[in-house]
Amino acid sequence: DTEVTQTPKHLVMGMTNKKSLKCEQHMGHRAMYWYKQKAKKPPELMFVYSYEKLSINESVPSRFSPECPNSSLLNLHLHALQPEDSALYLCASSQDPGGQPQHFGDGTRLSIL
Amino acid sequence: KQEVTQIPAALSVPEGENLVLNCSFTDSAIYNLQWFRQDPGKGLTSLLLIQSSQREQTSGRLNASLDKSSGRSTLYIAASQPGDSATYLCAVRPSTDKLIFGTGTRLQVFP
Numbered sequence: 001d002t003e004v005t006q007t008p009k010h011l012v013m014g015m016t017n018k019k020s021l022k023c024e025q026h027m028g029h030r031a032m033y034w035y036k037q038k039a040k041k042p043p044e045l046m047f048v049y050s051y052e053k054l055s056i057n058e059s060v061p062s063r064f065s066p067e068c069p070n071s072s073l074l075n076l077h078l079h080a081l082q083p084e085d086s087a088l089y090l091c092a093s094s095q096d097p098g099g100q101p102q103h104f105g106d107g108t109r110l111s112i113l
Numbered sequence: 114k115q116e117v118t119q120i121p122a123a124l125s126v127p128e129g130e131n132l133v134l135n136c137s138f139t140d141s142a143i144y145n146l147q148w149f150r151q152d153p154g155k156g157l158t159s160l161l162l163i164q165s166s167q168r169e170q171t172s173g174r175l176n177a178s179l180d181k182s183s184g185r186s187t188l189y190i191a192a193s194q195p196g197d198s199a200t201y202l203c204a205v206r207p208s209t210d211k212l213i214f215g216t217g218t219r220l221q222v223f224p
Contacts, residue, residue: 004156031210042202042214043157056210090156097210101147104156 003027004105006091012111015081021108023074023091031097032074034066035090043090049074050097081112115140115207117215125221132190134218136203141181144206148177148188150199157202193222
């Protein structure tokens with residue numbers, strides 16, 4: 001069983017919808033990450049939260065809005081997405097931002113109609 | 114710009130064989146290198162983490178080595194099994210909080 005839990009597992013939404021992806025970990029990790037993975041490609045970093053503050057934004061379009069309500073939770077708010085945003089969205093966490101292994105969730109499979 | 118490449122891109126072998134997967138990176142200024150496996154439609158499972166000061170790490174049938182100066186890492190899988198079938202990804206951590214992933218090796222082990 002993964003120690004990083006992502007919900008929902010699957011999400012289908014229209015381009016005008018607003019939805020949120022949720023990620024939760026109870027390992028006491030202080031760094032959390034969002035990645036986007038297209039089919040047969042490696043994951044690409046989107047955002048990093050370090051001690052509940054956004055530390056890295058990899059020039060992600062504003063239609064993706066991350067939020068870290070507390071040290072255990074990470075959300076990704078979605079609005080006005082495009083079909084090319086269809087992908088597997090992975091959340092990860094690590095004990096601290098440097099030098100530690102990252103633990104991944106099973107992802108949310110997102111499809112934009 | 115750090116680039117991470119994995120060779121081969123795909124590999125199909127009968128069970129029982131010993132395997133070597135290769136990972137190369139262009140910038141040797143890394144904190145660590147991590148190997149993952151990914152099953153279809155699933156997240157990533159961490160296999161081994163090698164710090165920049167280390168030469169190798171072992172876990173069960175897996176052994177990973179790191180030669181930072183030459184920008185290379187290898188993942189050795191002993192006595193492969195059908196359950197080892199997955200995509201294997203290496204990832205390096207440069208001097209930031211991010212991981213840069215390799216292109217992956219899709220492994221199939223058949224009975």
